[in-house]
Amino acid sequence: WQLVVPRDKSLPPLVFHWLPFIGSAPSYGNDPLTFFFKCREKYGDVFTYVMFGRKVTVALGPKGNNFVLGGKSKAFSAEDAYTHFTTPVFGKDVVYDVPNEVFMEQKRFVKVGLSTENFRVYVDEIEREVDDFMNRDGAFRIYQMNDINEWASFDVLKVMSEITILTASRTLQGREVRESLDKSFSELYMDLDGGFTPLNFLFPNLPLESYRKRDAAHIKMSEFYQSILKKRKAGSVSHDHDMMAALMDQQYRNGRPLADHEIAHIMIALLMAGQHTSSSTGSWALLHLADNPAIAEAVYEEQVKHFGLSEGQFRPMTYEELRALPILDSVIRETLRVHPPIHSIMRYVREPVVIPPTLSAPSKDSTFVVPKGHYVLACPLVSQMDPKIWRDCETWEPARWSDPEGAAAKAYTEYEDATGEQIDFGFGLVSKGTESPYQPFGAGRHRCIGEQFAYLQLGTIIATLIRKLELRLDADELPKHNFHTMIMLPKDPRTISYRRRHFD
Ligand code: HEM
Helix, strand or coil: CHHHHHHCCCCCEECCCCCCECCCHHHHHCHHHHHHHHHHHHHCCCCEECCCCEEEECCHHHHHHHHHCCEEEECHHHHHHHHHHHHHHHHHHHHHHHHHHHHHHHHHHHHCCCHHHHHHHHHHHHHHHHHHHHHHHHHHHHHHCCCCCCCCCEEEHHHHHHHHHHHHHHHHHHHHHHHHHHHHHHHHHHHHHCCCCCHHHHHHCCCHHHHHHHHHHHHHHHHHHHHHHHHHCCEEEECCCCHHHHHCEEEECCCEEECCCHHHHHHHHHHHHHHHHHHHHHHHHHHHHHCCCHHHHHHHHHHHHHHHHCCCCCCCCCCHHCCHHHHHHHHHHHHHHHCCCCEEEEEECCEEEEEHHHHHHHHCCCCCCCCCEEEEEECCCHHHHHCCCCCCCCCCCCHHCCCCCCCHHHHHHHHHHHHCCCCCCCCCCCCCCCCCCCCCCCCCCHHCHHHHHHHEEEEEEEEHHHHHHEEEEECCCCCCEECCCCCEEEEECEEHHHHHHHCC
């Protein structure tokens, strides 16, 4: 028999589990969406589950997102939740290895590099990089044979991962990184990336080869960026349009410029932040376009309308023009709704926080409290795939974003009618509120600052590919999500068939 200790009534309901310590980790790890929907049915929008000894309190829905992402950093700490697995990869003195106020200053420095002026230069650079890749890489060998009208296929994640790192390094990361990509840099990147897994999140230090490789790769990567900085300082070549140039000009509020190792580590953090998020989104977008040829044709026709010259010939896009393409934009927006790369966002609870009764309460005149030592978790994936909020939530339907009277808007009005709540959802816009059901880029003080760059990078890549290729899905249905990686990637097999567009 077991001594049953009565549970503190102020605690949110605890998800039932058989295995102490391990708790609900397998259910969450295999399929968080199904797990959270089941828990919601049983316990409501707020509940706590156990995951390898950690207690994680989940707050679902727009109000849950607001509770977690709009919380004060004094109470809900991102650095306490993440530093154990980000600092070995990014390095010391940046991001979650520094107090939040310092990281907020660093985010401000990065924003200087993410300027419209730089973006104007990037569109052309990305287009040329994708073009070169298509004319060089084995995945596109049929495309390279000009006169062949055959179909061939490629692994979309592999292709998108390569194109993403090539285009990010040609633009943000800078010329030296791009030139090193064919050499040692790629290997270092792979080793570093191997240290950015759910296993590393759960167990910061294990005596495994991948952990050793991660640490060795970090040291070399940091040295690599610092050696670029030294050469740049000694040389006379100008690098006006990359992130390193922007960071070299910045100083903290107390007047101190960034140290070389801080710049190096911010560059590593940005490389990691943008790589899987963008390559995953690009892969899912292409998979859906291959599965919906009519929508792919609409994207193509939009290109022809704005940039078409003679058949198959296009003039380059400007950044301003790229931003004003509603069909391409809605393809990316809808892909991020159905496949937000980051499905769960966590914070460590530093001091007890009362849960607003509108979100969850045990009875009319009492409240729940999240105690110190718990983690809180917001799940944009749940609110973005909630059938109570979105009509045909499982259907990838870009048109829902361009039509204010469209499916999603109507569904949301029904949600408002049912709950009596008015929420600024921002249809057709990027909603910045912390209480929105649509948050692929997070919200609040930790919100993504790479969103505009991601749209620019993805939009240019997709447009360049669609201008030249027809796509078809190889399998009968889309791949499932792989939840065993930090980012929601498509499971293998994920091949797409393509053929070169013909105009005769
Ligand atoms: C934060 C998603 C691309 C840099 C975030 C967060 C999300 C996110 C959900 C919030 C994390 C949290 O609150 O814990 C995405 C998606 C992307 C993308 C879906 C692409 C489709 C990028 C790119 C960069 C970047 C390209 C860099 C150039 C950052 C930074 C933060 C952030 C610096 C701030 C982290 C913090 O304040 O704690 N991103 N991101 N992201 N992202 Fe992105």
